[in-house]
Amino acid sequence: MEIFNYSGPDFDIYGDQQYDPLVLDDGPWPAPTATEALDVEVEIPGSKSITNRELVLAALAEEPTTLRHPLHARDTQLMSEAVHQLGAQISEVEEGAGRYGPNLQITPAAELEGGVSIDCGLSGNVMRFVPPMAALALGPVTFDGDKAAHKRPMSGTIEALRGLGLDVNDDNRGRLPFSMYGTGEVEGGELEIDASSSSQFVSGLLLAAPRFKKGLTLKHVGDAVPSLPHIEMTLESLRNRGVDAHSIDERTWRVEPGPISGIDLTIEPDLSNAAPFLLATVVAGGEVRIPNWPLETTQVGDLLREILPQFGAEVTLSADGLLTCRVERGIVQGGSFEGVTMDFSDAGGELVPNIAAVCAFASSESKLTSIGHLRGHETDRVTALATELTAIGAEVDELDEALVIRPGELHGAEWKCYEDHRMATSGALVGLAVEGITLDDVKSTSKTLPQFVELWEGMLAGDTSAPVETDPTTNGFLTTEL
Numbered sequence: 001m002e003i004f005n006y007s008g009p010d011f012d013i014y015g016d017q018q019y020d021p022l023v024l025d026d027g028p029w030p031a032p033t034a035t036e037a038l039d040v041e042v043e044i045p046g047s048k049s050i051t052n053r054e055l056v057l058a059a060l061a062e063e064p065t066t067l068r069h070p071l072h073a074r075d076t077q078l079m080s081e082a083v084h085q086l087g088a089q090i091s092e093v094e095e096g097a098g099r100y101g102p103n104l105q106i107t108p109a110a111e112l113e114g115g116v117s118i119d120c121g122l123s124g125n126v127m128r129f130v131p132p133m134a135a136l137a138l139g140p141v142t143f144d145g146d147k148a149a150h151k152r153p154m155s156g157t158i159e160a161l162r163g164l165g166l167d168v169n170d171d172n173r174g175r176l177p178f179s180m181y182g183t184g185e186v187e188g189g190e191l192e193i194d195a196s197s198s199s200q201f202v203s204g205l206l207l208a209a210p211r212f213k214k215g216l217t218l219k220h221v222g223d224a225v226p227s228l229p230h231i232e233m234t235l236e237s238l239r240n241r242g243v244d245a246h247s248i249d250e251r252t253w254r255v256e257p258g259p260i261s262g263i264d265l266t267i268e269p270d271l272s273n274a275a276p277f278l279l280a281t282v283v284a285g286g287e288v289r290i291p292n293w294p295l296e297t298t299q300v301g302d303l304l305r306e307i308l309p310q311f312g313a314e315v316t317l318s319a320d321g322l323l324t325c326r327v328e329r330g331i332v333q334g335g336s337f338e339g340v341t342m343d344f345s346d347a348g349g350e351l352v353p354n355i356a357a358v359c360a361f362a363s364s365e366s367k368l369t370s371i372g373h374l375r376g377h378e379t380d381r382v383t384a385l386a387t388e389l390t391a392i393g394a395e396v397d398e399l400d401e402a403l404v405i406r407p408g409e410l411h412g413a414e415w416k417c418y419e420d421h422r423m424a425t426s427g428a429l430v431g432l433a434v435e436g437i438t439l440d441d442v443k444s445t446s447k448t449l450p451q452f453v454e455l456w457e458g459m460l461a462g463d464t465s466a467p468v469e470t471d472p473t474t475n476g477f478l479t480t481e482l
């Protein structure tokens with residue numbers, strides 16, 4: 001079935017009800033408490049970061065691409081729409097739909113087309129990966145997104161476009177919205193950028209670089225680049241498609257010009273989205289199993305295998321990819337664990353909100369450092385976490401680049417999500433052991449995990465195997481009724 005039948009401004013890939021309040025309820029969500037130790041297997045949908053990289057590369061490739069078990073969520077929907085607007089065709093593969101939606105076939109754009117407006121929503125991937133690709137299109141391309149997206153740093157991308165010779169108009173100075181004018185080709189060569197506020201500035205440029213005439217030697221100047229594993233993921237995705245892409249040193253990367261091949265790829269589960277389910281064992285006790293955990297991966301969520309034992313969990317990974325996380329006595333059963341000290345300079349920010357939430361239950365002080373760049377994420381996560389954890393009774397010091405969390409008398413309160421999926425899942429984690437936690441905006445989880453409520457409630461009921469509710473008006477997926 002053709003997903004795309006572009007027909008102007010009303011165009012909507014998956015049908016217009018997917019994020020409609022009728023489907024994803026806007027109202028407050030009382031986070032359920034855990035009454036029993038967990039014992040459940042949770043199948044996690046595909047990786048946001050891998051799906052989005054593959055959508056970009058598929059659009060720039062020389063041959064068609066098949067993506068199996070891709071993520072279908074707001075961020076990947078926006079990316080699909082963006083690459084389609086620039087000229088790629090995307091259709092469902094008839095057979096082999098996974099539990100969370102169809103496989104996709106992407107036919108690359110013969111020529112990238114300008115003259116379009118891209119909606120980035122609140123997706124860092126879309127706002128940082130699509131502009132370098134749009135530099136190869138002929139004609140103007142404008143970028144805008146949610147109101148909250150207007151605060152996210154974009155100067156690394158915008159200055160890089162200028163460095164590559166493009167005209168960019170950014171009235172909001174280094175933020176969305178902005179427009180650029182592509183001339184249909186990019187010379188490339190050597191370029192310096194400051195990527196200290198986001199690794200995605202680097203990844204976006206590297207993804208488009210094989211199509212630059214001279215490729216790209218990209219050097220970072222400035223404070224440390226966060227989320228280095230995500231840059232490794234980018235290099236790996238390029239190499240998987242036959243591109244010569246490598247790090248020269250910690251701050252310099254090289255991509256040779258050349259063809260990007262097609263690929264038939266099964267997307268790994270999103271390991272960062274596995275975090276709330278695995279950390280739930282620390283609070284609720286018991287066992288959570290995640291199937292299809294990759295034995296080798298560039299996903300930052302793989303660090304959970306080292307992180308969870310610091311909270312007293314026993315973690316094993318079987319040769320066939322079943323990750324088991326077990327906690328004998330969780331907080332709910334009267335168990336306890338010591339506070340942790342963790343530095344996130346190499347790990348990036350995806351795991352921090354969930355970890356901070358669990359630190360509220362520690363018996364002593366926890367310190368999470370090198371998290372300053374989280375202030376430029378979906379919301380200022382450092383302030384948001386300090387505010388919400390304080391509101392439920394934890395003692396929190398908010399530093400420029402760190403959070404110090406001390407135990408307190410925890411109590412119920414409204415937990416604000418700030419449109420941030422990871423703030424929402426953090427509130428749910430706290431709610432496992434604190435009665436009366438109500439999330440103001442659980443639908444923010446639709447950014448990367450629209451099935452969150454269904455899976456979370458299934459986890460507590462000991463069974464997540466219920467079929468995902470489908471609705472024929474949305475091509476048969478992603479219609480969880482909250």
Ligand SMILES: O=C(O)C1=C[C@@H](OP(=O)(O)O)[C@@H](O)[C@H](O)C1
Nearest residue numbers: 049198199200226227230349350
């Ligand atoms: O390349 C990617 O897919 C990502 C890189 C990281 O961004 P930052 O470097 O901006 O933190 C991460 O936080 C984001 O969720 C996804």
Ligand SMILES: C=C(OP(=O)(O)O)C(=O)O
Nearest residue numbers: 122123124125350377378
């Ligand atoms: C920071 C995140 O997302 P992005 O930057 O891709 O919007 C995230 O998913 O935690």
